[in-house]
Structures are given as structure tokens and as C-alpha cells.
Amino acid sequence: MFTTAWSASPQLPAEGFTPNWSREGFWRQSVRQVVRLSAGGGRLRIRLSHAYGTSPVRLAGATIGRTAVGAAIEPGSLRRLTLADEIPARGSLVSEPVDLAVAAGDSVTVTLYFEAATGPATFHAQAFTVAYRGQGDLLDGAGADGFDAVSESWYFLAAVETDSGRTDGVALFGDSVTDGFGSTVGADRRWSDALARLSGRPVLNAGIGGNLLLNDSAWYGEKGVARFRRDVRGLAGVDTVVVLLGLNDLGFSETDDQPTYQPAPVVEAAELIAGHRELLRQAQGLRVIGCTLPPFGGSDHWGEHAAKVAHELAEWVRCSGEYDAVVxxxxxxxxxxxxxxxxxxxxxxxxxHPNDLGYQVMAEAVSAVL
Structure with missing residues (x-):
């Protein structure tokens, strides 16, 4: 049985606050992406998403291998992936498994080659690790030669799964705090990474920077109540979800100098509570841990209304008894x-946003109630 060992939530091609290649897409180019696994195994497969594509994407080939340094792959570990040659519009594609032994905490490198023009690419904006792009077919090269452009986003790659058979995975559902904004780039210091190390369980990051619970954003993803089924229920081997969402629903309405934050309706605690209850309804069968919002006084998200509603929401999370556990x-x-x-x-x-130490504290607090 396959278990999700790494994931990233798909987003509509956009610029947002992260320069990236999503709108231009790829043509006669190879894209090499590094991800850190939270479950081991002897066989791997990948899942590609074109959730926001209006036409199919032709895929000329794909490989996977254990990561060496940068864009380089550990010698002898490179494997060709077998999969259909097309990612359907608004759909996904799963490769056949390949034999490759990995342990929890290992990083693997996935390379995709696009001979035909992809058009805008479904992606995940904030990876906080480096992806590489090179001209031509670089699938079979284990070295870094030819990968002369870098980005801090993931493209088309939505999950890596292993044959670990684990069924105790933990999905973290949230916004930029869950995504890892403020952590050291390339160091795997998001709180999802810290929680995986502390708990020994597969931990999947379902955060999107800027995401809202109640409203869609052209820049920051579909609203949480709409994407939960795909980004949490769609992950294999998950039995627990941690919910930390609502910060941007409050904060964007306090910020008037960021056009990407608009529109941002002013919301009340009752609306956020209804959104949390909808997530709880969709999560039936999973253990659900609710988090109060971290303190954000003094930030550009803070204001009189945001403060009032944040306190009201926190009291409901703490006292309602509707979550299985509270952090x-x-x-x-x-x-x-x-x-x-x-x-x-x-x-x-x-x-x-927390820093590396703050994310470690978050992970310790959640680990105590898992």
C-alpha cells in the first residue's frame, strides 16, 4: 500500500509575491525539483497535478533519484519513471512505481522534461527550497550541468508516495505559516519538517501562502473549505489533520496597500467558526486538531477588528469541544x-510569521497531542 511521503497543494499560475515560471510555463526544457520525504520505503511513485490547466500538458519523460547536492543526483540512484505522456486538463497523473530505497528524512530529486510548450503551469508558489531549469532533455544526467536557472516554487509535482504502508500520516492544513514562510530557505525548517522529525510519522504540508478559509484568491489559492477534499482527503495514509487557518481572512481586510490581497471582505467570528465547522464536517473519519491563530500584533494584518475576531475565534477553538484536540x-x-x-x-x-525556532516550538506543541 502506498503512503504519501511528501506533498504540495496545487495553485493557479500567478505571480503573487514570489517570482516564478508558472505563467510562462516550459518548452523544450527540463525542470529538476528536490523534495524531502517524511516516510521511507523501497518503491516510489510521483503524482503530477494540472488542476488549473485548460488544456492537456504533454510530458516527454520523468526521472527520480536520491538527492546529492544542489541539482545533482546521487550516482547510481537515477530511475526512469513510467507514466502516461499527458497530464489531463484539470486532472492528475500518477507514475508506475520504481524500485528505490529511501528513508524518512531523505531527499529525492524529480526531473520532468517538456518537449512541447506547456502553457501556464499548475504550481505551488512557495517551496522555500530551490528548483532548477535547463534547456533540452536533461533527464538522464545525474550531474547539475545544464541547470542554469533557479526558482523557489514547485511545478506540476503534487506528491511523492512510497510503499511504506503507513496509515498514521498527519496533514497540516493552513496558510503561509504552515507553508513555512520565514523559515530558512533550503534547510527544511518548516514546522512540518520539525514535526516529522519529532513524531516519526509521515507529515504532509497542505499550506498555501496567503490562503483564506472563506474566500478564493487569484494569487493565494482556492478557499480552504473548497480545497480541503483534494489537499487533505486526497492524501494516501493520512489519519490526522491539523487545522490552522483564518489569519488572512482577518488580516487582508486590515491591509489596504497590497493589491494582491483584494478583494478581502470583512468577516466576523461567526463566519470563521462556520468555516471551521465545514472543515470538521469534511474531515469526518479523521482525527482533527484545531489551532488558535498565532499572535500577530504589530503586523500589517493587525487592527482593531482583526484583534477582536481573533480573540473570539480563539475562545471558540479552546472551549467549544468540537475539535478532537486543541493546540x-x-x-x-x-x-x-x-x-x-x-x-x-x-x-x-x-x-x-515565526522563524525557525518559532516553527520548532509549534511542532513541539502539536507533537505533544498527536
Whole structure:
């Protein structure tokens, strides 16, 4: 039985706040992408997504291997993947399994070659690790030669699965805090990485930077209540989901100088609670852990209304009894001198996102209730 060992939630091609190749797509180019697995196994397969494509994408070939350094692949580990030559519009494609032994915590490198023009590419905007692009068919080269352009996004690649048979996977569902904004690029210091190390369980990141619970965004993904089935229920081997969403529903309406944040309706606590209840309904059969929003006082998301609703939502998460377990990040990450603000030791610098240490604290708090 196959278990998801790594995942990234698909997004509509867009620029947002991350320069990327999604709108231009690829033509006679190879794309090499590095991902860190949270489950081991002896066989691997990949899942590609073109969820936001209006026409099929022709795929000329794909390979996978254990990561060496940068764009280089460990000698002797490169494997050709067998899969259909087309990713359907608004659909996905799964490869046949290949034999390749990996352990939890290992990184693998997936290379895709597109001979024909893809058009705009379904992607995941914020990878916080480097992807590589080169001209021509570079599938069979284990070295880094030819990969002369870099990006910090993932393209078409939505999941890597192993034959571990694990059924205790944990999906983290959220926004940029879950996605890992503020963590050290290329160091695998998101709180999903830390939780995988602490718990020993497969941990899948279903965060999208800028994502909202209640409203779609052209830049930051479909609303949480709409994408939950695909981005959580669609992951193999998951029995637990951790919900941390609503920060942008509050904060975007407080920010008037960022056009990508618009439209941003002003929402009340009752609306956010209804959204959380919809996630709970969709998550039936899974263990669901609810998180209060981290402190964000002093950030560009903070304002009188956002503060009021954040406190009301936190009280509901803590006291309603509707979640199977609760992690109170509003308290775990707070500055003792000002509980509405992130502790200075945990603050990436924008008073909104944790740094590596803050993400470690989050992972420890969740690990304690798994």
C-alpha cells in the first residue's frame, strides 16, 4: 500500500509575491525539483497535478533519484519513471512505481522534461527550497550541468508516495505559516519538517501562502473549505489533520496597500467558526486538531477588528469541544510582556510569521497531542 511521503497543494499560475515560471510555463526544457520525504520505503511513485490547466500538458519523460547536492543526483540512484505522456486538463497523473530505497528524512530529486510548450503551469508558489531549469532533455544526467536557472516554487509535482504502508500520516492544513514562510530557505525548517522529525510519522504540508478559509484568491489559492477534499482527503495514509487557518481572512481586510490581497471582505467570528465547522464536517473519519491563530500584533494584518475576531475565534477553538484536540498557539508563541505579539525570539521579523525556532516550538506543541 502506498503512503504519501511528501506533498504540495496545487495553485493557479500567478505571480503573487514570489517570482516564478508558472505563467510562462516550459518548452523544450527540463525542470529538476528536490523534495524531502517524511516516510521511507523501497518503491516510489510521483503524482503530477494540472488542476488549473485548460488544456492537456504533454510530458516527454520523468526521472527520480536520491538527492546529492544542489541539482545533482546521487550516482547510481537515477530511475526512469513510467507514466502516461499527458497530464489531463484539470486532472492528475500518477507514475508506475520504481524500485528505490529511501528513508524518512531523505531527499529525492524529480526531473520532468517538456518537449512541447506547456502553457501556464499548475504550481505551488512557495517551496522555500530551490528548483532548477535547463534547456533540452536533461533527464538522464545525474550531474547539475545544464541547470542554469533557479526558482523557489514547485511545478506540476503534487506528491511523492512510497510503499511504506503507513496509515498514521498527519496533514497540516493552513496558510503561509504552515507553508513555512520565514523559515530558512533550503534547510527544511518548516514546522512540518520539525514535526516529522519529532513524531516519526509521515507529515504532509497542505499550506498555501496567503490562503483564506472563506474566500478564493487569484494569487493565494482556492478557499480552504473548497480545497480541503483534494489537499487533505486526497492524501494516501493520512489519519490526522491539523487545522490552522483564518489569519488572512482577518488580516487582508486590515491591509489596504497590497493589491494582491483584494478583494478581502470583512468577516466576523461567526463566519470563521462556520468555516471551521465545514472543515470538521469534511474531515469526518479523521482525527482533527484545531489551532488558535498565532499572535500577530504589530503586523500589517493587525487592527482593531482583526484583534477582536481573533480573540473570539480563539475562545471558540479552546472551549467549544468540537475539535478532537486543541493546540493553543496564541499562548505558546506569545510575548509574555504583550500576549498579542509573537515572542521576539520566535519572530521572523514581520511580527506575523515565526522563524525557525518559532516553527520548532509549534511542532513541539502539536507533537505533544498527536
Amino acid at each position: 493553543d498557539l496564541a499562548r505558546e508563541l506569545a510575548d509574555p510582556g504583550d500576549p498579542d505579539r509573537l515572542h521576539p525570539s520566535y519572530d521572523f521579523g514581520d511580527h506575523l
